[in-house]
Amino acid sequence: MYTKIVDNAVSKYPYSLGDLKKDHSHISFPSDAMSRADIQTEYGIKPVTAVSQPVVSGHNTVEVTPTLVGGVWTQTWDSVLKSPSQVTEAEKVGTKLDESAIDHSGHVGERCTEVAPEWDGTQWNRTYTWAAATWLEKRQEEYGGPNIQFEYLVENGVDAFITRQEAIKAKYPKG
Secondary structure: OOEEEEEEEEEEEOOOHHHHHHHHOOOOOOOOOHHHHHHHHHEEEEOOOOOOOOOOOOOOEEEEEEEOOOOOOEEEEEEEEEOHHHHHHHEEEOOOOOHHHHHOOOOOOEEEEEEEEEEEEOOOEEEEEEEEHHOOOOOOOHOOOHHHHHHHHHHHHHHHHHHHHHHHHHHOOOO
């Protein structure tokens, strides 16, 4: 990797043999031009020491302009906080929503849903909110599971079961 330096500052990075030929189209360069000290000195070309791309949880790492470290131009990385939509499941901290374990006390007719994670300065935390349940969710909650419906049917008969289902439908109409 190479960079073009003008007035002790990076002018272009990365800088390739193709860039050198384009900048000096009237000159024919050998294929090893970028690694030759005489050409590097004459045209302001400096090698850039590679640095492994760091992995920072909850962040994207992006390559930025090389920096001069101890007289050596060095590849530089910047860590940029991800947007909530880019955060992976593995980067989220907190318990994943378990519908069967939710206490609905005080939240009748509502459902708990996971929303965008929030960054607290050190980690991405799962966040949840209560939202109004749809008519279908309200019906399903009041109907109960198949075992509850079957038990009601056996204990109260078909007519009582149908009356109960119709009352729930009237209580939570479609739409």
